[in-house]
């Protein structure tokens with residue numbers, strides 16, 4: 001997994017990469033511009049007219065290089081230089097400016113609002129320091145007043161790598177960030193200016209990160225494959241685990257059925273659903289592949305993993321939750337009402353076995369950890385709780401955050417807005433419990449489960465868009481394994 005470094009360390013990281021590889025800065029910039037352009041060509045037709053706003057630093061240098069590449073690809077490109085002739089350009093910005101083809105129209109910014117169908121923001125990147133100067137503010141305002149689709153290079157101009165955006169910031173539809181997402185791009189508070197986020201590999205040598213400390217990591221497709229267990233032709237039902245999912249209170253059976261079905265689609269060998277006695281019939285009809293039980297205090301031996309909470313209800317459940325926390329000898333997942341019960345009675349924290357996976361959404365997290373004034377505070381609290389109770393806390397949302405007992409915090413890269421639908425969380429609980437039951441370590445179960453859940457959402461979202469429902473996500477789970485080449 002790639003480390004997420006503070007913005008102020010990015011140039012030191014580049015330097016380390018250049019030392020290790022013998023590359024030149026201008027070559028790294030070219031890799032970044034090529035990565036951006038290749039994403040751009042996949043997403044936009046060359047009939048579009050493009051205007052690129054370039055600053056005087058390396059973000060602007062990226063912009064000049066992107067202009068040249070997109071022109072070569074057949075786009076109509078023009079440039080606005082957001083600096084004065086007296087300003088010092090960074091060395092690589094200067095080189096790329098000189099490489100610009102004569103056929104690209106380039107003008108100085110003189111307060112005009114140009115016309116184009118796509119505007120690319122390569123004005124300010126992670127090198128922004130202190131308070132934004134007035135002249136930069138005017139340019140950002142002018143940039144925002146264009147009607148064009150807006151795409152930011154690396155980070156929206158005016159946004160700091162770690163900060164919450166103020167009012168003087170480029171309002172992007174897409175932000176295409178290099179090597180690693182900057183923390184500010186992952187804050188829900190900044191969604192209004194970041195838009196869709198894509199992080200592109202620009203070929204930074206992974207050894208370059210060794211010299212830098214950070215507890216924040218970014219989980220990508222390539223990190224997941226090696227964490228999977230592989231099964232072979234002699235594998236039998238037992239290897240795929242026997243799990244119990246506890247929930248399904250009166251009127252909420254749907255939640256546990258979704259968890260059960262997603263566990264089966266994730267590969268569980270045997271799935272038991274423990275539900276309210278009133279709900280047994282409907283549970284059996286709802287998921288033929290599952291077995292059902294209605295005991296409040298069922299025997300737990302023989303289970304490889306237990307997931308508790310989906311649709312459980314909170315009335316008279318505390319004693320039952322205590323029973324599961326005290327008696328289970330296998331790994332646990334706690335979700336929904338199991339978490340709400342802990343929120344109501346914090347003493348239960350002390351009963352949670354080490355490396356239990358907790359999967360709160362934002363509101364459940366606030367019930368567990370108390371209200372937070374912003375997401376940064378929530379992230380800090382998640383880390384504190386994960387370390388204190390040696391738990392794995394999955395704070396669900398866009399770029400779900402997995403806080404590990406050793407203090408590392410991992411942001412997930414998969415997912416889509418179309419997963420914001422009833423039952424998506426129950427699907428995750430089923431997947432995580434399933435992977436634990438298959439013998440994955442809790443850390444690998446959390447990382448793989450969260451990534452595959454997001455990927456399943458993406459696949460379902462591509463097909464059903466806004467109409468995506470939790471069952472579409474479940475149906476897509478098997479495809480996530482083939483997508484990653486996992487048998």
Ligand SMILES: NC(=O)C1=CN([C@@H]2O[C@H](COP(=O)(O)OP(=O)(O)OC[C@H]3O[C@@H](n4cnc5c(N)ncnc54)[C@H](OP(=O)(O)O)[C@@H]3O)[C@@H](O)[C@H]2O)[C@H](O)CC1
Nearest residue numbers: 056057058059124125126127128129131132133136154178
């Ligand atoms: N590893 C990577 O991710 C790579 C990223 N690349 C790109 O490089 C930029 C970072 O480039 P850098 O040169 O360090 O800085 P910027 O271009 O972001 O910003 C410098 C310019 O910003 C002006 N500035 C700074 N503070 C202010 C302010 N408060 N108000 C207005 N203007 C400001 C600064 O002007 P000065 O007069 O102060 O010097 C500069 O003009 C990164 O974001 C990526 O896009 C590399 O291309 C490849 C590797």
Ligand SMILES: [K+]
Nearest residue numbers: 121124155157
């Ligand atoms: K930018």
